[in-house]
Amino acid sequence: MITLTINDREVSVYGTATILEAAASVGIKIPTLCYFKGLDSFGGCRMCLVEIERVPRLQTACTVRVTEGMVVRTESEAITAARRAMLEFLLINHPLDCPVCDKAGECDLQDLVAIYGAHEGRFLEGKRTHPENFNDPFIVRNMDRCILCTRCTRMCDGPQGAYAIAVTGRGSHSFIEPFSGGRYNCEYCGNCLTVCPVGAIMSRLHRHSYRPWYVEREVETVCGFCGVGCTMVLQMRGGSIIRTMPYVGEGAVTGSYGSAGSAAPAQGLNKGLLCVRGRFGYDYLENNERLETPLIRKKGILEPVTWDEALSYVASGLKDVKAVHGAKSIGAIASGRCTNEDNYMLQKLMRFVIGTNNIDSSARFYYSPAQSYLERIFGHGVTANLIPGIANADGVLVAGGDPTAINPILGLQVRALWRKRGKIIVVGTPSGLRRFVNYEIKPHPYLEEAVLGAIVTRLAAKKGFRGENDNIEKYIKATAMPGEQLLKKANVSKEIVDQAAEDLAMMKSAVVIIGPELMERPGASKNLFLVSAIAYLTDARIFLLSERPNYQGVIDMGCAPDILPGGRPIEADVLQHKIKDADVADHKIPEHKIKDTAWTKAPVRKGLNLFAMIEAALEGNLKALYVMGENPVFNFPDRRKIENALSKVDFLIVHDIFMTETARRADVVLPAAAWTEKDGTFTNLERRLQRVRSGIPTMPGRGSVSYHRGGGADKRPEWKTLAGIGRLMGMKENYLTSSDVWEEVSRVSTLHAGLSYDRIAGGNTIWPYGSEPFRGVEGEFEVEAPGMPPAMDDGKIYLLQERQLYHSGSITRKSKALMSISCEAHVLLNAGFAERCGLKDGDKVIVTTETGSLTLPVKTDREIPENVAYVPNNFDNVSPLGIIGYTVDGYLGSISLSGNVVTITKADGPSDAAAGEGYGDKKE
Amino acid sequence: MEKILLKNIDNPDSAGIEEYIRAGGYKTLEMAVTQMTPRDIIDEVKNSGLRGRGGAGFPTGMKWQIASMDPKFPKYLICNADEGEPGTFKDRPILEKNPHLLIEGMVISAYALQSTRGYIYLRGEYPLAAGILSRAISAAYGKGYLGNDILSRRFRFDLYLHRGAGAYICGEETALIESLEGKRGQPRVKPPFPVNAGVWNKPTIINNVETFANIPYITEVGGKTYSKIGSKDSPGPKLFSVSGKVVKPGVYELPMGITLREIIYGHCGGLMEGRTLKGVIPGGVSTPILTPEKIDCQMDFVHLSKVGSLFGSGAVIVFDDTVCLVKVYERIMQFFEHESCGKCVPCREGTGWMRNILGRIGSGGGTDEDLDTLEDVAKNVAGKTFCPLGDGAANVTLAFLKQYRDEIEYHVKNGKCPVDGLPHKDNRESHGGQSAPVEQT
Amino acid sequence: MTREEMESKDNETLKDKITGMKRTYPSIQSVLMPALYAVEQSYGWLSQDAIQEVSNHTGVPAAEIKGVATFYSMYRHEPMGRHLVQLCTNVSCLIAGVEDLVKFLDKKYGLLPGGTTKDGRLSLCLMECIGACGNPPAMLVDGDAYDNLTCEAIEQILEKYE
Numbered sequence A: 001m002i003t004l005t006i007n008d009r010e011v012s013v014y015g016t017a018t019i020l021e022a023a024a025s026v027g028i029k030i031p032t033l034c035y036f037k038g039l040d041s042f043g044g045c046r047m048c049l050v051e052i053e054r055v056p057r058l059q060t061a062c063t064v065r066v067t068e069g070m071v072v073r074t075e076s077e078a079i080t081a082a083r084r085a086m087l088e089f090l091l092i093n094h095p096l097d098c099p100v101c102d103k104a105g106e107c108d109l110q111d112l113v114a115i116y117g118a119h120e121g122r123f124l125e126g127k128r129t130h131p132e133n134f135n136d137p138f139i140v141r142n143m144d145r146c147i148l149c150t151r152c153t154r155m156c157d158g159p160q161g162a163y164a165i166a167v168t169g170r171g172s173h174s175f176i177e178p179f180s181g182g183r184y185n186c187e188y189c190g191n192c193l194t195v196c197p198v199g200a201i202m203s204r205l206h207r208h209s210y211r212p213w214y215v216e217r218e219v220e221t222v223c224g225f226c227g228v229g230c231t232m233v234l235q236m237r238g239g240s241i242i243r244t245m246p247y248v249g250e251g252a253v254t255g256s257y258g259s260a261g262s263a264a265p266a267q268g269l270n271k272g273l274l275c276v277r278g279r280f281g282y283d284y285l286e287n288n289e290r291l292e293t294p295l296i297r298k299k300g301i302l303e304p305v306t307w308d309e310a311l312s313y314v315a316s317g318l319k320d321v322k323a324v325h326g327a328k329s330i331g332a333i334a335s336g337r338c339t340n341e342d343n344y345m346l347q348k349l350m351r352f353v354i355g356t357n358n359i360d361s362s363a364r365f366y367y368s369p370a371q372s373y374l375e376r377i378f379g380h381g382v383t384a385n386l387i388p389g390i391a392n393a394d395g396v397l398v399a400g401g402d403p404t405a406i407n408p409i410l411g412l413q414v415r416a417l418w419r420k421r422g423k424i425i426v427v428g429t430p431s432g433l434r435r436f437v438n439y440e441i442k443p444h445p446y447l448e449e450a451v452l453g454a455i456v457t458r459l460a461a462k463k464g465f466r467g468e469n470d471n472i473e474k475y476i477k478a479t480a481m482p483g484e485q486l487l488k489k490a491n492v493s494k495e496i497v498d499q500a501a502e503d504l505a506m507m508k509s510a511v512v513i514i515g516p517e518l519m520e521r522p523g524a525s526k527n528l529f530l531v532s533a534i535a536y537l538t539d540a541r542i543f544l545l546s547e548r549p550n551y552q553g554v555i556d557m558g559c560a561p562d563i564l565p566g567g568r569p570i571e572a573d574v575l576q577h578k579i580k581d582a583d584v585a586d587h588k589i590p591e592h593k594i595k596d597t598a599w600t601k602a603p604v605r606k607g608l609n610l611f612a613m614i615e616a617a618l619e620g621n622l623k624a625l626y627v628m629g630e631n632p633v634f635n636f637p638d639r640r641k642i643e644n645a646l647s648k649v650d651f652l653i654v655h656d657i658f659m660t661e662t663a664r665r666a667d668v669v670l671p672a673a674a675w676t677e678k679d680g681t682f683t684n685l686e687r688r689l690q691r692v693r694s695g696i697p698t699m700p701g702r703g704s705v706s707y708h709r710g711g712g713a714d715k716r717p718e719w720k721t722l723a724g725i726g727r728l729m730g731m732k733e734n735y736l737t738s739s740d741v742w743e744e745v746s747r748v749s750t751l752h753a754g755l756s757y758d759r760i761a762g763g764n765t766i767w768p769y770g771s772e773p774f775r776g777v778e779g780e781f782e783v784e785a786p787g788m789p790p791a792m793d794d795g796k797i798y799l800l801q802e803r804q805l806y807h808s809g810s811i812t813r814k815s816k817a818l819m820s821i822s823c824e825a826h827v828l829l830n831a832g833f834a835e836r837c838g839l840k841d842g843d844k845v846i847v848t849t850e851t852g853s854l855t856l857p858v859k860t861d862r863e864i865p866e867n868v869a870y871v872p873n874n875f876d877n878v879s880p881l882g883i884i885g886y887t888v889d890g891y892l893g894s895i896s897l898s899g900n901v902v903t904i905t906k907a908d909g910p911s912d913a914a915a916g917e918g919y920g921d922k923k924e
Numbered sequence B: 001m002e003k004i005l006l007k008n009i010d011n012p013d014s015a016g017i018e019e020y021i022r023a024g025g026y027k028t029l030e031m032a033v034t035q036m037t038p039r040d041i042i043d044e045v046k047n048s049g050l051r052g053r054g055g056a057g058f059p060t061g062m063k064w065q066i067a068s069m070d071p072k073f074p075k076y077l078i079c080n081a082d083e084g085e086p087g088t089f090k091d092r093p094i095l096e097k098n099p100h101l102l103i104e105g106m107v108i109s110a111y112a113l114q115s116t117r118g119y120i121y122l123r124g125e126y127p128l129a130a131g132i133l134s135r136a137i138s139a140a141y142g143k144g145y146l147g148n149d150i151l152s153r154r155f156r157f158d159l160y161l162h163r164g165a166g167a168y169i170c171g172e173e174t175a176l177i178e179s180l181e182g183k184r185g186q187p188r189v190k191p192p193f194p195v196n197a198g199v200w201n202k203p204t205i206i207n208n209v210e211t212f213a214n215i216p217y218i219t220e221v222g223g224k225t226y227s228k229i230g231s232k233d234s235p236g237p238k239l240f241s242v243s244g245k246v247v248k249p250g251v252y253e254l255p256m257g258i259t260l261r262e263i264i265y266g267h268c269g270g271l272m273e274g275r276t277l278k279g280v281i282p283g284g285v286s287t288p289i290l291t292p293e294k295i296d297c298q299m300d301f302v303h304l305s306k307v308g309s310l311f312g313s314g315a316v317i318v319f320d321d322t323v324c325l326v327k328v329y330e331r332i333m334q335f336f337e338h339e340s341c342g343k344c345v346p347c348r349e350g351t352g353w354m355r356n357i358l359g360r361i362g363s364g365g366g367t368d369e370d371l372d373t374l375e376d377v378a379k380n381v382a383g384k385t386f387c388p389l390g391d392g393a394a395n396v397t398l399a400f401l402k403q404y405r406d407e408i409e410y411h412v413k414n415g416k417c418p419v420d421g422l423p424h425k426d427n428r429e430s431h432g433g434q435s436a437p438v439e440q441t
Numbered sequence C: 001m002t003r004e005e006m007e008s009k010d011n012e013t014l015k016d017k018i019t020g021m022k023r024t025y026p027s028i029q030s031v032l033m034p035a036l037y038a039v040e041q042s043y044g045w046l047s048q049d050a051i052q053e054v055s056n057h058t059g060v061p062a063a064e065i066k067g068v069a070t071f072y073s074m075y076r077h078e079p080m081g082r083h084l085v086q087l088c089t090n091v092s093c094l095i096a097g098v099e100d101l102v103k104f105l106d107k108k109y110g111l112l113p114g115g116t117t118k119d120g121r122l123s124l125c126l127m128e129c130i131g132a133c134g135n136p137p138a139m140l141v142d143g144d145a146y147d148n149l150t151c152e153a154i155e156q157i158l159e160k161y162e
């Protein structure tokens, strides 16, 4: 610690602190413009000039580090004069167009001029001008206003790592520009907007519709696009979102943060960063195709009805099916996009009101099987590791997908680690990490196993066994070293594998990131076992990428056929742990509220999982299906099969925010509330519990009301609708708010015992949430016999799903903003392969499987393997998943894509991809 | 005085390695690596009192000592051949006519500093020197003065040429480092200083061409003997590049501490017939101008700052009564605006503002407030910029305002130039050429 | 050779050149300045494509390369004439009468600062000091240095540059 004096006050700080930080630590504010917490210091704006005793010149507080006994003054006449002078310099070429500048009111320059006073204009020359640039769909660049603080470029080249913009030109002629000069063609994280202190880089989405003082409500919530769970702030006006911003600290969220010497650290696990979806994607919520009233199919046509009518229709429908076919003929699909409260309630309705364990979700594709497999190897909560910790590791192995596309903010941590000279090893071709890898091992898809196996055997040889986990060691010993022949077939050199293994062996704190692609193929369990073995041998922290904001919550809420809320087996007493009287008193819970649930046992019969429900439907054994926040027709493989299955369900209830492909086939469609419109909680992939808060003021008794669109459309959260159905079917509890539901969860689930909304509010409720960690290994796991990996037929091309940064499932096709940067599907092919086929970027091709075909423009990429064709599954009319089949992995129970060998031929006609702006879905 | 730095340059083959060796070149290197330890050489340089010839005059021995104490390796040796200061062309004869003296100096320095890799950062405007230097480097490799096993002493030093591309600021050492790293040449925050964390974050010793050219001689005769040349606290021979209105402009090798008068009238043949001296810039355009009364000042780091100017690079520019100093001043400010890297606010905006005011005054649109504004702007720039470039611009302004106020006021009052009776051409709009990037939309 | 083949050959050589430069520096980004000179030579100027190509060969992001390229005033950011006249206009050349030479170039060739003659033969760039203050005014034509210029001398010199 170093002690210095600032403005006659003694201050003690670490020796690495700058004067600015030291001053901030005792609440002394030094004005700044180019400084931004978390970015490299720059020292260009000269606003932070201070006096240091015995140093002749004024010094910049943001760059000078403290030394013992230093005596600093942050205010004096000379300093004020200097700061005033700097502001005058900044204003001589500034357009002074605050009335038409969206930044006015939260502009650092404006604020500082207000403090230090404006000069009378004595600059008589013509101002330097740049035309305002509108060539980008999202971002307006006004370089007249730019003060060249370079916060944006330091953000772009630093934490974000997109390297999209740079200062162009020199001296007073310099300005900030993306490479094209017009469009940014970047990752569109918009983090440059967060850091721009003036109105030089602004969002187009709310252009001229926004003034900071228009904001009526600011709500801190959690982003609803992926499993990272970034903290964000919704700025609301008239019930509609003006903009979303990262939550950057305590106190006011308006104004650019991190500046003005604020000591407040960037908050949330995302540390003040957002990705394109969180920042720009929210407009899908206000798409005027949102469902507004319940619909019931009458004479084949879906007709609007009142809520009361809809609820009783659903309740009596379900009752009828149960009466005739039994509870086992009813099933439900829960949703990784819905809150824990919603999912809990769906589970409760199924298990305790209707009496079936038939509940599952699309987490079944890979997330929940992988999770439970990993838990069987390592114990519960093995993936509960903190995302910000990745950057502190000394190396990362990424396998099975692009973290920067699936979970962008997690991906940024990998980049951050790379910048800190950590070793990044990837198996596959995650394009977002291309600049940030030490080893990019690119096996032919389906032969990852060869590479992973080779790494495991080398690691085992190098590191030996610690004897901590006999089970896994037994299997590792049984792992055969893949022959060079196999590595060759996988198109991977022995040297790179050797080196990667060498580096992994050296790591003291390693991280293994597992993505979905590793599991979507034959041999999934072998792949997963092998990465687990690598994690075991290197004692790594494991992260499982999660495509939905609440996959973990879906599992934790018991939305699976074999577990209860909190992860206990269905045989257990629902309320196994005893409620202490004190607890009851504390939380003031009327005991009757949970009475029904608390002392009941779940149905004994194990339920059907997602795949089994589909089969059951096909066989005519599933008579009613409740689909909440999911779109199986579009998002599941084998569209024909799914459609067929759904057509055999007598009573299909779809609860969604849009009229999806699935909803169009429903008997009842119930409108849902989106994540910005309801209260509740999400559990992210770290298993951090976070509060989701509604941006819309709640009207007691009516749920949340949005008066933005549809004149008072009732945005009723799903749990409320479900509870309404439940009550009509005999459930006794009455829940007024989501916290009532949550209180019940915290009673029923041992895992969540004693957690109140208040405790969750800070976002620091992390596994194991204060209850006992039960990390012991339970049960056995099996590993598919080692041996030749599944056949990968030479020369064949496999259709795989491309996971896009700009889209998240199919909801984002309703976002005009996201559609404006990524508006059509394409087929991504290896550039060399494409060249040999005489194909260029933009050429139209027909991609044909056994069961269907798509016509798409070609996009090429030098890095991806030759035998894959990647197609995103986010666009209208283009569901690559729809034209391929699937099987279920025998060991994991995850989905395994099949029938995805494709032929690619040149097309003449129009492509399916040109489906306009994503408004193809017309209500029937 | 015996020529040390420009020895033999009148010989047409002086740039060739054969000729250099014939005249006794590379002997000192051989002597150094066989008979001296690195420490010895650093001590001699310290004893010599040599001060950097790039402009700042930092004691070279001290710089070397700090660098040699840093435990990090590799250490990089960089020759600053960016010579961008207008009026300065003193390094050019070494680069073009005596390149092996520089190379020998660098190899000895590398030996002393245990550096294995060096770069010569040559300004882009010297294409001729680029060719000569790269041939000289190859020749030195050929003779075993560079490479893996120099003079069979298992001592290794590789030397590369890096060409700049037109940016004065890259003469500033940290900007030079950024530029060498392939970045925009903007200065870095100091500390850390290059000697501890320079290029590629490794200890880096940067010296001017002329500084390196002094090393063989110091090594040969010893620091003590060397320090007898020139003045007491700025010893050694110095290259003065003299331009402007003298009869014989050119580069002169003269001892430090010689007076301006001796340079102008003694060596350069004085002014043209019938002309009177109006002012002298003593060390390149970023050093404040001196009025004729000051020409008896000794030319060294100490004395020039006493008379309100700076020694700079030893680039003397002489003005007689045919020159309009307002025009010169405006041109200097235009240079500063053009060369300001843009990193810090006062320099970026202040230089442009001052240049604009001067352009307006020169072309006849000056107002009464302009002089006050100029002074105020200069004061607001001075001492507040990130690097010395901005200070230079401010100090130059203050000197012109103080010493040639009458002439500036004449332009304001009369809207024309006292020298030729016409207003200056107004070139405020464009710098006229060096391609300022055009924004694309 | 078809145009495409020729282009790919050009690329090959640029790629080779850059590969060679990489040996000179411990970090890949350092090759930018020499690589920009090289690519400028093959394209004539630093077009978007040229910069993109340097980016492809070095892995340095294109935006950053553009930032670097535009920082230095000697790179050419627009197509240029066949020969480039770089005329020094700094103090020593100024007081030696360079303004008259600028006027002369305009009158004689229609060559304006920053411009190119109609026939595409000459481009003019006004320079900061080129280190020839001893014999002003001075200029570089395609890298060849000339000093002690007068209007007549310029006319003679430029005749050599077809």
Ligand SMILES: Cc1cc2nc3c(=O)[nH]c(=O)nc-3n(C[C@H](O)[C@H](O)[C@H](O)COP(=O)(O)O)c2cc1C
Residues within 6 Å of the ligand: B051, B052, B053, B054, B055, B056, B057, B058, B060, B080, B081, B082, B083, B084, B085, B168, B169, B170, B171, B172, B173, B174, B206, B207, B208, B209, B211, B212, B387, B388, B389
């Ligand atoms: C704006 C600016 C420009 C400079 N230009 C040069 C230059 O062109 N050549 C040079 O040798 N030093 C130049 N310097 C000085 C260098 O920063 C540095 O002091 C010098 O290279 C150190 O070498 P020396 O100690 O041998 O002089 C410049 C400094 C500044 C602030």
Ligand code: SF4
Residues within 6 Å of the ligand: B169, B186, B187, B339, B340, B341, B342, B343, B344, B345, B347, B348, B385, B386, B387, B388, B389, B390, B391
């Ligand atoms: S004073 Fe500032 S703007 Fe000027 S050159 Fe130095 S750092 Fe760049």
Ligand code: FES
Residues within 6 Å of the ligand: A031, A032, A033, A034, A035, A042, A043, A044, A045, A046, A047, A048, A049, A060, A061, A062, A063
């Ligand atoms: S110079 Fe310190 S904040 Fe800008």
